[in-house]
Amino acid sequence: MSRPRERIVSTAMVLFHQQGYNSTGINQIIEEAGVSKASFYQHFKSKDDLCIEFFNKRFDYWVSELENFISDAQTMEEKFMKSFDFLIYMNEKEDFRGCSFLNIMSEIPVDKTEIHHVIRDHKGKLRDCFNKDLKNDILSAHIYLLFESSILTSQLYRSNELIEKSKLILKDLLQSSTLK
Template sequence: MMKQRGQVVVDKILDTAERLFYLQGYSNTGINQVIEEADIAKASLYKHFETKADLLVAYVQRTHERWFSRLEATLNKVADPKDKLLALFDHHIERQEIRQYGGCPFIKANDEAGMSDSRVLAAIQQAKRHSKDLIKKLVAASGHKRILTDRELAEMIFIALEGAIAAASVFKGPAEIQTAKKIIQKLI
């Protein structure tokens, strides 16, 4: 199925914004740079995104959709419920390697715009809640050792992942995510 012209333009804009917002930050990326690097007319951008904040919200939402789709594909390859929990860590290592340990795109966007735009914050919170809900579902199905309640283990995994990704972005390597995975493996 061919994309409609408007969707092609939107994808060009979002692809460019995604790259620039992630690499150089939302605040350091100007609309004119997005327009120039997407090779589109200014009117085309404003036809689809009235403001830079609208573009950021769309970026966060699309990043969330793509992130979750890739994560589900990874988890669907794993049969054992406990291994699914551990696959979360492997998936995040792979994503951080691809991003050269640049950190979480949602945390980065939150640091720059989460406090100033409630729509950005809501989109980021939705992405993080989605992650937490998935972890809760995986924990409930895992048959873990019951050292912790399902709720406690789900929170522990979420916090361990979030912290490990932040640490990996500082130390530019997978060691912290691998260590978090080993710790969680002892709990399940």
């Protein structure tokens, strides 16, 4: 059996992603992780601290999956097209659950500044990657917004249709830019 901290984090990874932040209580996490309340608080001073740990682990997982998915791309255009294919893959794998960061952001009040900071930091890292690859602030912002909206709309409609249409827009954007 794994260590209590690992069980807590592992349990939170599933529950926060599937149920969200507000619908997941500390008592449920404690029960499903098979730890005592004292053990929980020994490792995390609050549910917010556990949520931040969840975000860090989720981000690492998601980036690792994305990098693996696009690793055989031969061109920058193919890399971006495969990035959108990755969204389809994740929708199928996770039953259109969408973005854990945006889902939780919609649940929490603005005064949870530390959680909001972590969300912005991780989203900023994704934006930075797009900008680093494209070296064109306007184009990378456009593609980033298309990428994020593809996640949201596919979750809303439980369909990959708009991701497929976004790929057509992406192809036009990339072909009309200086990136070939």
